[in-house]
Amino acid sequence: MNPFYYDAVTRMEQSHVDDDYIQGWQCGFLQNPKREEQRLTDAYEAGYSDGEEKNSDNFAEWVRA
Known part of the structure; x- marks a missing residue:
């Protein structure tokens, strides 16, 4: 298992x-x-674009209220 993937999704x-x-x-x-x-x-x-780039820096823009 990839720890970066697991940690980012968590x-x-x-x-x-x-x-x-x-x-x-x-x-x-x-x-x-x-x-x-x-x-x-x-x-x-x-999300797809960020995932392709292995980028977990932008997800805060998609937090549900």
Whole structure:
């Protein structure tokens, strides 16, 4: 298991980050294909891009109120 991946996802979940962002980040990080087009959201797309870059610095922008 990748400790960076596990720690990042745990921090996002504990911070109540938007689920779509987390799912996008996970898919991008693991280099999975994106969701089908009709299910894409801004949060998912942002998470996917950050995950591809292995970047966990931007998730605070997607914390749910």
